[in-house]
Amino acid sequence: MRALAMGIQTHEQFSKILAKVEPSLRYVAYETLRPMLNGPSFKVKPLHEYETMSAQRAEREQLPTVNADGSLTPFSPAKDAKTVANEVLALGAAVLTCGKCTVQERFVGATPVDTRIAAKEVGWVYDAPRASWTCPKCPGGGKQKQ
Numbered sequence: 001m002r003a004l005a006m007g008i009q010t011h012e013q014f015s016k017i018l019a020k021v022e023p024s025l026r027y028v029a030y031e032t033l034r035p036m037l038n039g040p041s042f043k044v045k046p047l048h049e050y051e052t053m054s055a056q057r058a059e060r061e062q063l064p065t066v067n068a069d070g071s072l073t074p075f076s077p078a079k080d081a082k083t084v085a086n087e088v089l090a091l092g093a094a095v096l097t098c099g100k101c102t103v104q105e106r107f108v109g110a111t112p113v114d115t116r117i118a119a120k121e122v123g124w125v126y127d128a129p130r131a132s133w134t135c136p137k138c139p140g141g142g143k144q145k146q
Helices: 002-006 011-019 023-037 047-061 081-091 112-121
Strands: 094-097 104-107 125-127 132-134
Touching: 002 023, 011 023, 011 047, 023 047, 094 112, 104 112, 112 125
Parallel strands: none
Antiparallel strands: 094 104, 125 132
């Protein structure tokens, strides 16, 4: 380990070495190498900063992700929360509110139609004249519980 530590001259090099370590063992590797690196010319940063550097490098170079079984998943750019929310809504996510008792239930489907089918399968009934949904527990719901 001392020979490895002697070859580390920059934070980028240390980051690359830590990135090659299995995530569950990364803290151990960091703590083992850290005392050998700290000195007047090299001040070791916190582990999370090296992990951030690795993540930024992976995104910049569009590196694939290694799965638990060793297979690779092609690079996929990070998404912000608004983008993810819009994608979920595009799938057909819906929160139904019962027009009689105001209970709410969330349904997700591949399409908006799948979402409505999922709701109907568990007993929700759509009342077209009133443009409202009725849950399974209320009178008029599809699967009333006794």
